Amino acid sequence: MSSAPPVSFFDRPNSYIGRTVPRPNVKKLLQGRGTYVDDITLPRMLHVVFVRSPHAHAKIVSIDRAAAQEMPGVIAVVTGPELAKVITPWVGVLTHMKGLKSAPQHAIAIDRACWQGEAVAAVVAETRAEAEDAAEMVVVEWEELPAVVDMEAALDAGTPVIHPDLGDNLAFRRELVTGDVDGAFAAADHVFEEIFHTGRHTGVCLEPRAVLADYQPAEGKLVAYQATQAPHMIQNLLAKHLNLTESDVRVVCKDVGGSFGIKVHIYPDEMATAALSVLLKRPVKFIADRLESFVTDIHARDHRIKGRIAVKNDGEILAFEIDDRTGIGPYSVYPRTSAVEANQVVNLVGGPYKHKAYRAATEVVFQNKNVTCQYRAVGHPIACAVTEGLVDLAARKLGIDPAEIRRRNLIPDDAYPYTGLAGLPYESLSHHASLEKLLKLMDYDGLRTEQAELRKRGIYRGIGLASFIEVTNPSAAFYGVGGARISSQDGCTIRLDPTGTIICATGVTEQGQGTEAMIAQIAATAVGVTMERVRVITGDTDATPYGGGTWASRGAGIGGEAALQAGKALRQNILTVAAAMLQAAPESLDIRNGTVVDTDTGVERLPLEEIGRVVYFRPDALPKGLQPEFVVTRHYVQKDYPFVFTNGIQGSYLEVDTETGFVTLLKHWCVEDCGTIINPQLVDEQIRGGVVQGLGGALYEQCIYDDRGQLVNGSMIDYLVPMAGEMPDIVVGHVVSPTASSELGAKGAGEAGTAGAPGAVMNAINDALQPLNVSLAAQPFTPESILMALGRVSAKVG
Amino acid sequence: MEQHEISVIVNGQKLRRRVSARQHLIDFLRNELSLTGSHLGCEHGVCGACTIQVNGTAVRGCLMLAVQADGAKVETIEGLSDSGAIADLQEAFHQYNALQCGFCTPGMLATAAELVELHPHADREEIRAHISGNYCRCTGYHAIVDAIAFVLETRRNKGGAA
């Protein structure tokens, strides 16, 4: 063989790795011809609407449904005890979260509602409007119970215990001590402390949660069309709790209108919808309306963290210490649990730095508010804001430039492999390269000059930096070892059709990230065909290999690697057949642009459609002993580390109006290292979208509860989300350190933007206000809170 | 429920239908005509996912009743796509990846279509202001602004050349 094989598989002639390619599957979405759950109509389909608790905590004395049942179009009004006959309750715990406890949760409350918004009855009718009309006629007699609202008081002796069987309101506690923490604090020249708050907020997917459950009684089969990130997980849980055979449950997930972690859980109303379909033997559709989304979609990030940092005069960081508390609502969410976020905070605080001592404690408590669980970047934005807030606090107090204190303390780029103080190994990170690249992109020095000039004119601009680490490509350590049937492996089945088309079925799912494009790019590269020849199938438990789905930034890293290996294997099988047909050695052949060629000369020998024709219709023309295998499946699971870590840094430039308290975001930067980049445009757009979600949490978004546990801003009018006018342009840069845990080397990019944005904004606001000796640490940084910090208004309005 | 007869031209097709007085235009389009391209994100007039064109103006389908469309010309994303009226916007959205989940996209395109007609010289800031009634949770807006800016520029250049 004269010519050496390409250095890397990705240098092959028609490689799509590292190329921006427009997503092949979005043309239908651009024409409004997608299929979201609410777009599906089935014969004899019914609609369900839920009657929900208006109280944070109340006993159901009675439910009078006589009037509702008489309403036009009504098929059934069903209560919790009735539904419990077809669906069993669940408990949201994982065995590896030691000590985590929760109470059994029912699809519809049995005798008590534990948060405002909990469903207490279901009304099923021919149309949604009829179901809504009838739901208003259901009369529930309530006996209000004392509500536990304040998480700080949840463990106090005088506070009622929400679930008496559990003994107290503590769901989970974790403590971690690494190194000589007391020694480090004693040796420090300075100890700085701050109390941080991250506002409880929620995902606000533009498409609300949605399921259409179609039970087919003759066969005992259930088809659930569901807007979900994890079809196989849903399949397992529907089967388990409805007492169906798992293979008789099919979960179909067509187009999904955003997910962000909101659609990766089991929701009681969605489970109830499936149960109602079983009960009524008809298809039943549930589409959450926006008002019920606010009180039932998981919330997240409701944390109070006391943080301390021990530093030397020269800015050397010796230790971090945090004391975290979070309120998670009345139940730990099933099946991923509501302790993961706090656990991640403990795992991630201080993550980018090389200090030697760390102490962390977290307490996860029950309360009578909506449940919290994993929302995009789980725990990361909290940990990042606390860490970076403390680092900037130290920098400010010591008079060290924020970029310089990071230079002095970030883990050196040549220190890897490195084990973080929470005991998690980092394979290869690039904090310093990322920092330097960011400073250059920002023109940091130029911005500092501009800032100083403007300050003289009474204009307060701030520059904020935030380094972060991010968990991606989780191993079985995340859920599987804790007993949850949530797969950390994923598969790809790839086949060659007679026309030379490649069909890939993958276990990872698409909710807009570009999963299908990414899989198609990898498969095309691996087999040797153009993208136009590749079709991708996702989101159907009957049609795809068993897998985990899309969450924890695992789509490219796990699903992509499975596609790569499947594609390579299919290529090999095709070449074996081609070699027989051409009477050549398989090693002397390659597939390029859908044609078998001589590797050395590139001379075209045989198009794939000709191979397809012979294999499928004239197999008699093939040598006797040769059985072509044109369907190949490969799986991948990341086993080298508990998680693959990525890193990055963000920069924010903003202006604070000290008269009005308004923050104007002028520009935002993110440099991140997601390893191998498959499609630069898709990565950049993941970062940008993630950044804006982080900015929302930092500046606007908060689920505000009153002291009776009532959500007071549960509509899109009152709950503010980032709109185009307030958002800045976002510059994205990359450093590339591929992971060696897979051949593809991709780490994942879906959450980096959200992880770092709030910390960067907080630091920028505090940088802007530094001359006024004011700093803030409670998100969201609303105009009101900034004016209060400035002493311009005295108390909270309202 | 009180019923009314309406005549309406939807995507160029004349229709005569009986609708209930309380039915929203968006529900009429989605449920009665199976034009499911327009979406419902809030049903209270904030998110813009239901944006369609009525007599050439972008309106929120969840804030208008079907009976109010009596005698009107309604264009949904399906009609705007088939007529080719927004083909350049769709192509630019595709190239810039100005959509992820695509749920906001039909409404965003209807708003963008109005913008490029009314404000051919809009700059980035004006684009941002104009689409500020359309919520997108996925993209962070940057790519949408890029795509619209590209179309404006292309249309301006074409106009200049003609």
Ligand code: FES
């Ligand atoms: S659905 Fe009409 S504006 Fe949101």
Ligand code: FES
């Ligand atoms: S693309 Fe998902 S909401 Fe805009």
